[in-house]
Every structure is written in C-alpha cells, then in structure tokens.
Amino acid sequence: xxxxxxxxxxxxxxxAAENKVEPKHWMPDAYRKTLVRQISQHAHSEVVxxxxxxxxxxxxxxLRAKLILLAKVQDEGGHGLYLYSAAETLGTSxxxxxxxxxxxxxxxSSIFNYPTLTWADMGAVGWLVDGAAIQxxxxxxxxxxxxxxxxxxxxxxxxSFHQRQGYEIMMHLARxxxxxxxxxxxxxxxxxxxxxxxxxxxxxxSPNSAQSMAWxxxxxxxxxxxxxxxxxxxxxxxFIGLSIPDPDLKWNEERxxxxxxxxxxxxxxxxxxxxxxxxxxRLEARRKxxxxxxxxxxxxxxxxxxxxARRPAAGLPAKPHxx
Ligand code: BYC
Numbered sequence: 190x191x192x193x194x195x196x197x198x199x200x201x202x203x204x205a206a207e208n209k210v211e212p213k214h215w216m217p218d219a220y221r222k223t224l225v226r227q228i229s230q231h232a233h234s235e236v237v238x239x240x241x242x243x244x245x246x247x248x249x250x251x252l253r254a255k256l257i258l259l260a261k262v263q264d265e266g267g268h269g270l271y272l273y274s275a276a277e278t279l280g281t282s283x284x285x286x287x288x289x290x291x292x293x294x295x296x297x298s299s300i301f302n303y304p305t306l307t308w309a310d311m312g313a314v315g316w317l318v319d320g321a322a323i324q325x326x327x328x329x330x331x332x333x334x335x336x337x338x339x340x341x342x343x344x345x346x347x348x349s350f351h352q353r354q355g356y357e358i359m360m361h362l363a364r365x366x367x368x369x370x371x372x373x374x375x376x377x378x379x380x381x382x383x384x385x386x387x388x389x390x391x392x393x394x395s396p397n398s399a400q401s402m403a404w405x406x407x408x409x410x411x412x413x414x415x416x417x418x419x420x421x422x423x424x425x426x427x428f429i430g431l432s433i434p435d436p437d438l439k440w441n442e443e444r445x446x447x448x449x450x451x452x453x454x455x456x457x458x459x460x461x462x463x464x465x466x467x468x469x470x471r472l473e474a475r476r477k478x479x480x481x482x483x484x485x486x487x488x489x490x491x492x493x494x495x496x497x498a499r500r501p502a503a504g505l506p507a508k509p510h511x512x
Contacts, residue, residue, distance in 0.1 A: 320355075
C-alpha cells in the first residue's frame with residue numbers, strides 16, 4: 190500500500206505546483222474517472238447543444254445571420270470532437286462514451302433541454318448560455334490535465350465569438366420595434382434562470398467539487414462562477430434596456446456583488462434526471478443521427494483499412510488504423 194500513498198502524495202504536490210498531467214503520467218484512478226466523466230459530459234453537451242440552435246438555421250432572418258449561426262453550430266461540433274479526443278487519451282473510447290450518451294447513462298448540460306421558441310432565443314442562447322460557458326471554461330484553460338486544458342484554449346476563443354453573436358442579436362431586437370423588444374425580453378425571461386443553473390448545484394450540494402478543486406481540475410467553485418457571471422451580465426442587460434427577471438436582484442455595495450433571488454433547484458434536479466421539457470426529443474435526435482451516420486463510419490473504416498493495407502506495397506511502414 191505504501192507506494193500508492195507515496196504516488197498519490199507526489200501527484201498532489203505535482204498538481205499543486207501547477208504542473209500539467211499528461212496521458213502517460215501516473216494518476217490516481219479516481220482522477221482519471223472524474224476527468225472522463227467531466228470531459229465526456231462536456232463533449233456530449235457540445236454535441237447535444239447543436240440541436241436547439243440548428244432548429245433556427247433555416248429560419249434565420251438574413252443571409253448574414255444564417256452564415257453566422259451556421260458557423261457557430263459547426264464550431265460546437267468541433268468542440269465536441271476536441272473534447273472526445275481529450276477524453277480518449279484517458280483510455281475510454283469515443284464509441285463507449287457515445288453509447289453511454291445514447292443509452293441515457295451519461296449526462297449533458299441541463300440547459301439544452303429547453304426549447305428555442307423564437308429567433309430571440311438565438312440571441313439569448315449566445316449571450317447567456319455561451320456567456321455562462323465561457324465563465325466556466327476560462328478557468329478550465331488552467332485545469333491540471335494537459336489535453337483538456339489545451340482543448341479549452343481554442344474552445345474559449347470560439348465561445349467568445351458565440352457570446353458576441355448572441356449579444357448582437359439581442360441588441361438589435363432591443364433597439365427594434367415594440368414587438369422585437371418584447372421578444373428579446375421574453376427570451377431573457379425564459380433563459381435567465383436555466384443559465385444560472387448551468388454552473389451546477391450550490392457548493393454545499395456539489396459532491397464532486399472539493400476533490401476536483403484539490404486535483405486542480407476545477408479552479409473555481411460553482412457558486413463563485415455563478416456570481417461572476419451575474420455581476421458581468423446584469424450591466425449588459427441594462428445597457429440594452431432589458432430587465433433581468435429577478436425581483437431580488439440588487440447591487441450589494443458591501444459585498445461588491447449583486448445579491449440575487451433563490452434558484453429553483455427542484456427544476457434543475459428534475460431536468461438533470463431526464464424530466465426537462467426536451468430531454469426525450471434531444472436524445473431521440475442524437476440516436477437518429479447516430480443510426481443515419483452508420484454508413485459514414487463504415488465507409489471511413491473501410492477506407493482506412495484499405496490505405497493501411499496499401500502502405501507496405503508503397504514502401505511505407507504499415508500503420509494500425511483507428512477504427
Ligand atoms: N447539467 O458535483 P457537481 C456549451 C451534475 S456546453 C447537468 O457540482 P462537477 C455550449 C454533475 O455532473 C457547456 N448536470 O459536479 C454548447 C454531477 O453529476 P455526476 C457544458 C449537471 O462535475 C453548445 C452532479 O450534477 N460545460 O458551452 O464538479 C452551445 C453534481 O454536480 C450540471 C461543461 O460541461 C448541469 N448544468 O461540476 C452553446 C463544462 N451541473 O456526474 C454552449 C465542464 C452539475 O456526479 N464541466 N451537474 O453524476 C464542469 O465544469 C463541471 O462538470 C460542472 C459540474 C461545473 C458542470
């Protein structure tokens with residue numbers, strides 16, 4: 190037993206000194222498991238997160254808006270791929286992670302179980318959902334696992350474009366006709382509280398936080414990130430003349446932060462348990478896409494096998510192909 194204790198203590202000192210853990214380094218089994226859980230949930234969130242926005246690509250109000258939304262949704266697909274690759278370096282295959290998602294065993298962000306009802310929702314999602322995502326993910330650029338932290342640097346750059354895309358839509362609508370302003374306000378009303386829930390349960394209800402902070406996987410607590418997001422977002426709403434749907438929201442001079450109303454955690458836990466407005470629809474859409482994409486995976490594997498068989502003939506070393 191003694192050597193494991195030693196290794197664990199050395200590992201803790203190593204991450205505490207801000208060193209990165211790389212795939213071939215020794216790591217505690219529980220650290221590996223936590224990372225596979227978090228990174229795969231994150232990857233699933235990106236891929237499921239394409240669905241509510243893809244719903245509006247064909248109905249974007251201008252060619253410019255359509256191009257930007259299309260690029261944003263493609264970016265989310267790319268983020269999913271970087272993240273599945275980062276998780277695979279820990280020894281779990283992408284096929285396994287996707288099977289877990291499709292079987293309803295793996296989680297993805299609660300936020301993507303809400304419907305996108307109007308064009309203003311594209312604004313609210315970009316502004317609030319991507320805004321909340323950046324708040325959480327900037328700290329993940331400093332996470333202790335090297336492949337995850339490097340993936341996050343690129344993802345954050347793209348998320349920041351997504352946030353501006355959403356805010357621009359809200360700004361235009363808020364300065365438009367009465368109806369457009371009302372549409373923007375309605376979207377803000379519906380997306381505000383679910384966006385605050387994205388940060389996860391409050392710190393005293395967050396079973397994974399303490400250990401993840403000790404391992405430097407998480408760098409800030411769920412509540413601290415939520416507060417930072419609120420402090421940053423309230424002035425943005427004021428600037429475009431929209432009101433945050435929280436009667437208890439008030440600047441607290443002493444704390445130097447906004448005080449805010451109680452979050453309905455029963456709603457959060459119901460959504461995470463599979464009972465949100467769109468959980469069934471989202472999983473069905475992913476299952477259908479996976480089944481319809483089977484021929485692409487088969488064709489890619491057949492092509493890779495053919496290439497690999499040809500290599501020795503061309504004087505190149507034979508390479509094992511990744512199925
Ligand atoms: N939804 O102990 P806790 C995006 C679960 S995608 C569902 O605090 P942890 C975007 C949690 O998994 C944004 N489940 O957990 C894409 C845990 O359950 P398990 C996604 C949630 O891991 C497209 C339990 O509750 N971002 O940006 O320490 C378009 C207890 O929680 C949620 C990421 O995934 C939730 N909101 O902290 C636009 C970021 N919150 O697994 C935008 C990476 C908590 O023990 N992930 N749970 O059964 C993280 O930073 C952390 O995993 C969390 C949760 C802060 C989310």
